[in-house]
Amino acid sequence: MKIGVLALQGDVREHLDALAEAGAAGFPVRRPEELDAADALVIPGGESTTIWKLATAFELLEPLRMRIKAGLPAYGSCAGMIMLADRIEGGVEGQQTLGGIDMVVRRNAFGRQVDSFEADLDFAGRGPLRAVFIRAPWVESVAADVEVLARAGDRIVAVRQGPLLATSFHPELTGDARVHSYFVEMVREL
Numbered sequence: 001m002k003i004g005v006l007a008l009q010g011d012v013r014e015h016l017d018a019l020a021e022a023g024a025a026g027f028p029v030r031r032p033e034e035l036d037a038a039d040a041l042v043i044p045g046g047e048s049t050t051i052w053k054l055a056t057a058f059e060l061l062e063p064l065r066m067r068i069k070a071g072l073p074a075y076g077s078c079a080g081m082i083m084l085a086d087r088i089e090g091g092v093e094g095q096q097t098l099g100g101i102d103m104v105v106r107r108n109a110f111g112r113q114v115d116s117f118e119a120d121l122d123f124a125g126r127g128p129l130r131a132v133f134i135r136a137p138w139v140e141s142v143a144a145d146v147e148v149l150a151r152a153g154d155r156i157v158a159v160r161q162g163p164l165l166a167t168s169f170h171p172e173l174t175g176d177a178r179v180h181s182y183f184v185e186m187v188r189e190l
């Protein structure tokens with residue numbers, strides 16, 4: 001199984017390391033041919049407006065949308081969560097996502113209170129997990145068939161819908177590969 005990490009912008013290396021820790025071989029994806037070779041995809045944190053603009057410039061936006069629509073398993077952290085949302089709040093003028101998860105995500109939602117923070121949360125019943133939030137979005141609302149995997153306080157911060165997984169936080173920054181392991185297991189079981 002080959003898991004691509006979208007490498008237009010963001011913390012690509014950390015995701016590759018976390019995937020390796022979870023027992024999967026990752027490789028960077030910058031071109032449509034590389035996307036074709038991926039059995040699954042990680043979309044890293046960074047800046048969703050930049051990822052959107054670079055995906056357009058690199059002619060990856062439509063291929064990404066098509067692969068996701070066709071069932072490509074994908075995991076998005078932070079900006080990656082925004083990219084996987086069908087609808088966003090607080091985007092810049094004309095900002096587009098790839099979509100796939102039937103939810104509304106609010107950009108920079110935690111940002112106005114405090115730019116970065118850490119919290120211990122229960123992720124998918126796998127015990128307390130240290131989560132790092134950096135100008136993070138939260139999930140404003142989800143459709144009935146979207147599974148909520150974690151909350152910070154009363155805010156939804158991790159979800160799954162079919163082959164798509166998204167977290168507001170950055171598990172790739174803590175050296176704890178449980179979220180990546182969850183994704184790798186999920187892809188293997190699909």
Ligand code: GLN
Nearest residue numbers: 045046047048078079134
């Ligand atoms: N605030 C960023 C955005 O809107 C996301 C931040 C992050 O990925 N750490 O894309």
